[in-house]
Amino acid sequence: MCLDDVERAAAAVLPADVRDFVAGGSGAESTLAGNRAALDRVRLVPRVLRDVSECDTSTTLLGRPVSLPVATAPVGYQKLAHPEGERAAARAALRAGVPFTVGTLSSVPLEEVASPEAVTWFQLYWLRDRELTFDLVRRAEDAGCSAVLLTVDVPWMGRRLRDVRSGFTLPREVVAANLAVGAHSSAHRAAAGASALATHTSEAFAASVSWADVAELRRRTRLPLVVKGLLDPADAVRAVECGVDGVVVSNHGGRQLDGAVASIEALPAVAAAVAGRCQVLLDSGVRSGVDVLRALALGADGVLVGRPVVWGLAAGGERGVARVLDLLRDELRDALGLAGCADVAAARGLRVWDGSAGGFRTARAGAGEDEGAGER
Template sequence: MTKIASLDDIERLAHQKLDKNALDYYSSGAQDELTLRDNIRAFDRYQIRPRVLRDVSCVNTDVKLFGNKFASPIFIAPAAMQKMAHPEGEKATVRAAFRKNIAVGISTMTTTGFDELWETVQPILNEKKTQAEEIYNPTLWFQLYVYKDRARSLDIIRKAERNGFTAVVVTVDTPVLGRRLADIKNEFALPPHLSLANFTDILESESDANGGVKSTNISMIAKCITQAVDPSLTWEDMKWLKRQTKLPVLVKGVLTAQDAVLAVEHGMDGIVVSNHGGRQLDTAPATIDALAEVAEAVNGRIPVLMDGGVRRGTDVFKALALGAKGVFLGRPNLWGLAYNGEEGVCTMLDLINEEFRLAMALAGCTKISDINKTFIQRSPTYSAKL
């Protein structure tokens, strides 16, 4: 077998293992998929400006966020229905993340319960306590859709708090579900042996209404979103949510300076620049293009993170140079899962972290705080300025 040398290699092998139902669900975007493709291509519009004759014999990728120390600014994004990629699903993902000492996001649309996730990392945490090396704080972050039923939202936040989650990441770019043509054409359905851990009551009521027929298909999932998620959510609701928990609250789905300023003004603890992996509003800007505007508007008052299209270590470097404190990997985690479960995710993380470390060294940076806007420029191929 050809040696795996990049995330592209893992993706190619994952595509060979996944059935069409799962593959198209994971890989597709909204409508004509213009934003989906541009998320990746947009990184080519930026170039790294390396500095030379610097001592890079020791490169440190440690980063601190919300009182936790991570081994890298490369985190795992929340992604739905991970048991379609591998039987262990989200459990394999969190074990890999904790082994690599990073933060991992868990989706509202998880196929694994919160209690199972917390239990599965306890042996890793216990092992780390006995190690003499410097301790990191790998941790779980919960991705939340705010429900129309506020009591339901509070219930799931409390469950997350009880199960060791250390941040709430509120997705705000999904007041309604984007139109994903592949799912419509394929009549996507969650395999019958799987379930959505946070929507069992709604799905069971729909099953009863259908004469006991259990089918979590794309129309049913859209119905869950429509029934449960509040499309009237505003910044005032975010202020209410912030008062309900002591955990940091990040707002995910910001693409403009205007909304970045509002996030700060309404007391949010962080921002995730995101277009939902190109799965919501097609023709929205690539996240790396939106990042600088958001970071400048925030001006260091709260951390800015980003997701979307990150596939290489140089992508991570460019995002940090434009103002991100960290990046999330979405689809690469799913490809790692499909390829080889927990070990596949670890392999994926090892590859991109090594690429990132190499990019830092070749650019002349030895620590994360060294990376700034002076290390990046717009490619002359493209006319727009940074």
């Protein structure tokens, strides 16, 4: 009946180390917990006596029409959860009419995930091998992907103590299918005092990636470009100056810098700094349609959902992921109507109680009297 139910169903079937790999965060997991706590602190102010007999959850993300303001977040190695991995999850996203994000560390080649009828985004990690990095982008273009999401908050993997304690390694049959044979071998070896995946990513990822690389990527791809992993408004402005089409406000689901600000807390300032010059998406901690509405009200154009997709995949394969996306659609429609919003655009004018500032805020500047201007 809700995404928490899906998580419980997945936990019942996943091996303990895989469950912890998916669920865990870095360090003391304070940012992991903080994402959820911060979302719960966002209090919406519903409007009444508005015609909500028809609530439209559809919108446009990166120039493509979608059935709701949700895309799947990039999650690697999905065969850990189900034998079909990313293939099954991508089919469910296609059925739901939302974008599916296939990652650099996908356990299925991106060419087997993207399809002409689907909206597929390709998530890119900047690799030490620059030509391989650009080759991945070319492959994504040729496969029919409609956007590139460059993840910028992983110069190396955060210290995830659950994985260190369990000695987590990938099973031999689960590989980073988009990378060259042998490039992922360290991910299958136990590493003393460290996660095998952390060792693997430190060998593969370039910690030297810079804004100059973002600008070069912008020049070298014809696809919409999104930078994922921003929390500071200054970085969002810099991304806009590089010509990006979108930014994702994200702390990597609490899996990188422990102690980082919650994504939802960083969202309003980033949205204000961007000022409509590119789309703004939110990632980290979204677990319901109400959370989607919270993000819209605070300035997001949409959200990414990661762990719940993996829970659905583990619990029921393609049908499990479809159930996750159906629940989000039903919950968002319910939340829109009860908040007095007939569509996604109206949600962006919804007021939010900001207890830290002692008043109301709205993401839409210059709201008219009917929108409650002047009631801060």
